[in-house]
Amino acid sequence: MFLGCMRLGGEVGSGPLDAADIEAAEAAVGAALEAGITAFDLADIYRRGRSELVFGEVLRRAPDLRGRITVQTKCGIRLAEGDQPGHYDLRGASILRRVEESLERLGVDSIDTLLLHRPDPLADPADIGAALGSLHRQGLVRSFGVSNMSGAQIAHLQAHTPVPLVANQLQMSLRRRDWLEAGVLVNTAESAGTGFPLGTVEHCLANGIQLQAWEPLAQGRYTGLQETPAETAAARLIAELARVKETTPETIVLWWLQRHPARIVPVVGSTRPARIAACGDAVRRAPDLTHEEWYRLWVTARGAALP
Template structure:
């Protein structure tokens, strides 16, 4: 599996991350097969969060792999915290407690990466900094990042946090691409010119923060997938045409479209199907041409000024 550096760290990670959000619906054998499908091709980066399955996904994962020190050494584990019922919480106490519980569920002594899940309106960045310092000093977390944050929120954290923020997990797909398309419409009088994220794409590139796109097949906010969806006939026809050229599935092309962007993003899968996961991972070996990338963008209904 092709790798990239995660942010400005020295950590080499696969270009596709394997999301574990839905494994609480699977049997142990099914989870083992899914994880094995990833590991067999070197996709050893697994993305978790303390809210996935109310924590059960982390427990299921650890049980499925038979977590031990030797197994742990073969994997890169990322988890997220900060979402509580009815609120977001970036307090020092909650971050520290969350990580202790994550480590217990994963049956490991450390996380490779911890992300703050969704922005907390009541965040006190001094508390985040104190939590990160303690977690780093105790060896519980090696790298830190955020999720769903815009540039000013990150800058506020960076004013106090010593550790580099190496990743930002953000929603992005072919049909949810305003992060990209607003850059075409600078100073234009149209809806596409609306800056909804503070220029987060360019900000992350300028600051060596790896964008981790989540829901790479979704349109809207969990409204469904665009692949093989009759709502997107032109897009699917174009993707199928290009997939046939490369001898891969439409799933592969959808991930390859994200990987083609020079920001060196690391999309996060969410599938529980080994065959579909294998198709996602094949995208690491597909390099779309500039013409193909733009053709897909336009087929999704985006326009160029």
């Protein structure tokens, strides 16, 4: 499991990091380590670089920490600035420059995994491949992956890349189920409405590509405020399963993802120590959901029977 660090670093544009920013980051990282989480997910755009910067400060204050954790970051999204709209940039030279900037903010010699954050329609896959190969040869990045890409996009990129792509990070949760529903709605009238490229999960499974789930707790829809009758019904079921299995509702929500044969790895995005701690059983215990319980959660959350 990863701790997603997108909320670390305080408010964008609030000036240099202050003591409160650093203390909040240290508390979140400490809670993650206490829960058994040793992998941390960042991106160059999170808080416009402040997340990497504050994480680097945490590492600087605990020199032995770097050797005990995995650091993953991303590049490829350029935020809007002035008259320039937000856009994607996976040109090779840009990838090299963004990695250099991330290394500097993090204060580390190498990144464990670099993910390409979004597909760039203008990018040359051979140019991307050359940049990734260069980063690997220099020892600046140990492994590579993608985020928000389909199986076909991954296969096309891999054909031009000398290093294996080992991860694909997607939005996946009990609430965001299109990755799952695309497969069972084949040959139904609902199939066109999923919007998810069929075969992506299968491609990752077949090629040993780790599936990482961003926003796996669905913004607390099942452990906090519900907005629909289906969410309310699912939250009740989750609370009951948590009671029976002597764990937390957060763990049940994560177990539902982890129970899938793809062995989905959640990226938990909370910075609250108590909420991070509530996810600990999803690290310490194997997913304790029966076949029937898993389906009951799915059908209850979707608010309708399967076809």
